[in-house]
Amino acid sequence: MPFHCVKQKRCKLALYSIKNQDIRNINMAKKKVKEEQGVSENQGVATAMTEAGAENAEVRKLAPAPEENSIAYKLLSLYHLQCIYSEIDKIRIERGELPNEVRNLEDDIEGKRTRISKFQEELNEMKEREEIENAKIQESKALISRYEEQQNNVRNNREYESLSKEIEYQTVEIQNSEKKISKVQAAAEIKTEEIKALESEMKEKSEILSQKKSELDGLIAEHEEKEAELLGKADVLKAKIEPRLLTAFERIRKNARNGLAIVQISRDACGGCFSMIPPQRQLDIRLHKKIIVCEACGRIFIDEQLVKEDLERAAAAAEN
Numbered sequence: 001m002p003f004h005c006v007k008q009k010r011c012k013l014a015l016y017s018i019k020n021q022d023i024r025n026i027n028m029a030k031k032k033v034k035e036e037q038g039v040s041e042n043q044g045v046a047t048a049m050t051e052a053g054a055e056n057a058e059v060r061k062l063a064p065a066p067e068e069n070s071i072a073y074k075l076l077s078l079y080h081l082q083c084i085y086s087e088i089d090k091i092r093i094e095r096g097e098l099p100n101e102v103r104n105l106e107d108d109i110e111g112k113r114t115r116i117s118k119f120q121e122e123l124n125e126m127k128e129r130e131e132i133e134n135a136k137i138q139e140s141k142a143l144i145s146r147y148e149e150q151q152n153n154v155r156n157n158r159e160y161e162s163l164s165k166e167i168e169y170q171t172v173e174i175q176n177s178e179k180k181i182s183k184v185q186a187a188a189e190i191k192t193e194e195i196k197a198l199e200s201e202m203k204e205k206s207e208i209l210s211q212k213k214s215e216l217d218g219l220i221a222e223h224e225e226k227e228a229e230l231l232g233k234a235d236v237l238k239a240k241i242e243p244r245l246l247t248a249f250e251r252i253r254k255n256a257r258n259g260l261a262i263v264q265i266s267r268d269a270c271g272g273c274f275s276m277i278p279p280q281r282q283l284d285i286r287l288h289k290k291i292i293v294c295e296a297c298g299r300i301f302i303d304e305q306l307v308k309e310d311l312e313r314a315a316a317a318a319e320n
């Protein structure tokens with residue numbers, strides 16, 4: 001039974017790199033022809049294309065699936081399990097970030113609500129101050145009319161002058177209160193505008209929030225369904241892997257920071273911890289006669305070619 005890689009993206013990437021390899025083959029062949037034979041470039045390209053074409057045909061001839069219980073088979077089983085696990089990890093990380101966005105919005109709205117009520121309190125205080133000043137004005141006005149009346153009944157100049165001074169004093173008091181009122185009114189106007197702006201921002205954010213919330217609910221349901229499906233696939237695969245190997249794999253995965261328990265070699269280094277792998281060890285990995293782990297991080301190595309052939313088989317099976 002051919003293996004199907006669950007991680008479609010990886011499959012595509014792998015196929016893409018095969019295409020890149022073809023292009024490199026063409027370029028290399030082109031260079032070789034030019035250097036060794038010294039023929040014209042056009043001719044060289046034609047030869048190179050034929051060479052690459054022949055190589056392509058070879059690539060399309062699928063490598064046979066590894067025998068059950070062979071090391072290659074075991075490695076590929078682990079690799080497929082790893083693909084499923086990585087997909088599950090990705091879903092869990094994504095799901096973990098989604099509620100954060102909603103929580104940030106909720107905090108933002110709550111902050112605005114607090115500011116609005118604080119501003120509203122300040123506004124109320126301003127109105128109270130205005131009322132106090134208005135009451136003072138009324139008081140002063142009453143005093144002035146009383147003093148003016150008294151001026152009509154004075155016995156001498158000194159009394160008249162003294163009442164005039166009182167009237168003058170109250171007039172200044174009225175002017176002071178009026179100044180205070182206009183100041184407080186200007187401040188209240190600004191505060192009212194600020195409250196209005198905050199309220200409209202809050203309304204906007206609330207709309208986004210309710211949208212995000214329903215989005216989040218939908219995504220969580222979708223993710224849970226996908227995760228359950230992936231876990232089911234993982235269970236099927238796990239049943240086919242020998243328990244000792246599976247336990248080791250799970251242990252490595254648990255300790256690996258990126259959740260990768262089986263890795264390929266990339267640029268002569270471990271694909272998990274990036275320690276350099278000596279050439280002899282790389283050769284052993286390519287031969288896959290036994291399971292080889294990274295001496296630095298303990299991750300299991302899988303040969304790149306093995307993965308590539310497997311992807312090609314899966315792609316061919318998907319086409320048929």
Ligand SMILES: [Zn+2]
Nearest residue numbers: 270273294297
């Ligand atoms: Zn390593």
